[in-house]
Amino acid sequence: MLGPNGAGKTTSISLMLGLRQPTAGRARLFGLPPTDRRARSRCGVMLQESGTTSVLTVREIVDVFRTYYPAPLPAERALSMAGLTEQAGARVGTLSGGQRQRLYFALAICGDPDILFLDEPTVGMDVEARRAFTASIHTLSGTGKTIVFTTHYLREAEELARRIIVIDRGAVIADASPQELKARVPGKKITLVAGRPFAPGELDGLPARVLYVVGERASLLSNEPAAVLRELFRRGVDMVDLEVTGADLEEAFLALTRRSEDAA
Amino acid sequence: MTASAPRPAAGPDVAPLGRMLWAQTWSELRIRWRIPAFSLTIVALPVLFFTFFGLPYATQTLPDGTSLGAYLLASFAAYSVGSVMVFGFGIGVATERGLKVDVLMRATPLPPYIAILAKVLNALAYALLSLVILIGYGIVVGGIRQDLTVWLDMIARLLAGSVPFIALGFAIGYLCGPNVAPAVANLVYLPLSFASGLFMPLSQLPGFVRGIAPYLPAYHYGQLGWSALGANTERLPVSLAWLTGYTLLFLAIAVRAYRQEESRKFG
Numbered sequence: 001m002l003g004p005n006g007a008g009k010t011t012s013i014s015l016m017l018g019l020r021q022p023t024a025g026r027a028r029l030f031g032l033p034p035t036d037r038r039a040r041s042r043c044g045v046m047l048q049e050s051g052t053t054s055v056l057t058v059r060e061i062v063d064v065f066r067t068y069y070p071a072p073l074p075a076e077r078a079l080s081m082a083g084l085t086e087q088a089g090a091r092v093g094t095l096s097g098g099q100r101q102r103l104y105f106a107l108a109i110c111g112d113p114d115i116l117f118l119d120e121p122t123v124g125m126d127v128e129a130r131r132a133f134t135a136s137i138h139t140l141s142g143t144g145k146t147i148v149f150t151t152h153y154l155r156e157a158e159e160l161a162r163r164i165i166v167i168d169r170g171a172v173i174a175d176a177s178p179q180e181l182k183a184r185v186p187g188k189k190i191t192l193v194a195g196r197p198f199a200p201g202e203l204d205g206l207p208a209r210v211l212y213v214v215g216e217r218a219s220l221l222s223n224e225p226a227a228v229l230r231e232l233f234r235r236g237v238d239m240v241d242l243e244v245t246g247a248d249l250e251e252a253f254l255a256l257t258r259r260s261e262d263a264a
Numbered sequence: 265m266t267a268s269a270p271r272p273a274a275g276p277d278v279a280p281l282g283r284m285l286w287a288q289t290w291s292e293l294r295i296r297w298r299i300p301a302f303s304l305t306i307v308a309l310p311v312l313f314f315t316f317f318g319l320p321y322a323t324q325t326l327p328d329g330t331s332l333g334a335y336l337l338a339s340f341a342a343y344s345v346g347s348v349m350v351f352g353f354g355i356g357v358a359t360e361r362g363l364k365v366d367v368l369m370r371a372t373p374l375p376p377y378i379a380i381l382a383k384v385l386n387a388l389a390y391a392l393l394s395l396v397i398l399i400g401y402g403i404v405v406g407g408i409r410q411d412l413t414v415w416l417d418m419i420a421r422l423l424a425g426s427v428p429f430i431a432l433g434f435a436i437g438y439l440c441g442p443n444v445a446p447a448v449a450n451l452v453y454l455p456l457s458f459a460s461g462l463f464m465p466l467s468q469l470p471g472f473v474r475g476i477a478p479y480l481p482a483y484h485y486g487q488l489g490w491s492a493l494g495a496n497t498e499r500l501p502v503s504l505a506w507l508t509g510y511t512l513l514f515l516a517i518a519v520r521a522y523r524q525e526e527s528r529k530f531g
Contacts, residue, residue: 017371038277040373050368053360055298056291067287068373070276107368117371 001150001165002157008170009150013119041070044113046104048120054093058084058103062110069111082106083132097124118149186221189247193217195238206231221247288382306390310344310398317463322406330495333408338418338489341395343462345422346429348391353433354449362442388423395419418492425488428481428507431514438521456482481510
């Protein structure tokens with residue numbers, strides 16, 4: 001689930017977990033109300049702004065959480081998947097922010113759940129932790145687990161997700177695979193440097209969406225890069241440098257949220 | 265590898281509650297034990313208070329023939345159990361709310377009543393520990409002698425009657441933040457104990473205090489302890505009725521504060 005801050009990602013997760021009640025409609029997990037203990041026994045969760053007691057050790061708190069689930073993972077396995085093997089004997093209060101985030105991941109997976117809900121899981125993780133986390137996600141999804149996670153890191157969604165739901169201000173504005181999402185929005189990015197600064201309005205009327213114009217630099221999104229270039233040559237724009245690349249998810253996302261802004 | 269094994273069709277849907285309760289209680293015990301501010305206070309303070317206010321009179325007897333030492337030991341035993349409940353639940357719940365432990369726990373399969381039951385069992389265990397140390401101290405150092413059955417009876421009555429203080433603890437824990445809860449717990453519980461005759465017999469307190477004591481929960485709770493010695497001044501059913509009433513009142517306050525927070529936090 002991808003969206004900017006305030007898009008409604010956490011609210012959506014809370015509804016799916018039964019932590020909030022919908023004003024209309026209903027949420028079901030495995031055909032059960034999400035508050036049902038049978039449903040909860042098959043989910044693992046990692047929430048933003050949640051905490052644990054600080055005086056237990058990592059191993060102790062993982063062991064307590066394992067008793068909540070009918071068929072938990074061995075504690076060593078949960079700890080190694082979260083990259084916390086070395087901190088097993090450390091008290092929770094002594095962990096760094098990144099290690100704490102890994103602990104919440106260990107608590108989410110220790111019950112060997114069928115579905116994982118991870119709300120902004122990589123916030124506060126350092127590069128190393130993030131790499132380990134990515135590897136664990138691929139391992140888990142390879143064993144048939146469903147993983148629902150929220151992020152506002154576009155790169156992260158592109159790397160990890162098979163299906164991306166883009167939400168903005170409480171509304172779904174796209175629901176597709178990363179590839180489909182790219183196909184649906186301007187697929188090429190044209191970046192060019194002109195011999196002189198662009199005049200205001202000089203790039204109007206092109207079959208493209210202008211990403212930015214700064215001095216003599218401009219970036220455009222388009223599905224017809226050839227037509228754009230023809231028109232630029234016809235207008236006599238003198239180009240010093242030119243690059244046409246495939247748009248990445250960030251740009252696809254920008255185009256999608258802009259469209260919803262235009263409609264509003 | 266467990267992760268790749270499909271969940272067996274005949275496997276249980278949920279984890280056994282007994283195992284959860286045991287693990288939860290055991291972890292609560294360890295958590296409390298590792299917070300010296302709690303473990304030392306609940307063990308040391310009653311003994312300290314008894315040393316100052318009880319030991320000097322340990323060998324005297326009341327007009328009705330009851331040992332004053334045993335009477336005061338019962339008073340401080342009541343104070344001690346009440347303090348375990350009010351401080352344990354009040355500060356414990358407020359601290360957990362401060363750390364946002366509750367946010368994550370709400371999403372786990374742990375039923376809330378198991379979590380609460382574990383807290384109660386944990387508090388009863390610490391209350392028992394505190395009583396054994398205090399009464400043992402009174403026997404060994406104060407030379408206070410009663411039949412073993414009297415002491416056991418007193419312990420049983422005080423543990424069973426501690427419910428209103430659990431409710432008071434919950435009320436403080438849900439009304440106050442983690443920084444305010446200890447102060448509020450002290451401000452409520454210490455004057456309450458004092459005015460209820462737990463620190464010194466009511467007969468030695470000012471007249472207006474004697475006037476309000478019969479309306480206080482700690483006064484009727486003290487009666488439970490004194491009744492084990494046959495030294496209660498209120499009929500037991502009357503005290504039990506008062507304690508039940510206060511339990512309902514404190515629970516109502518706690519539930520109200522809990523609901524308000526729920527609606528604020530989770531809409």
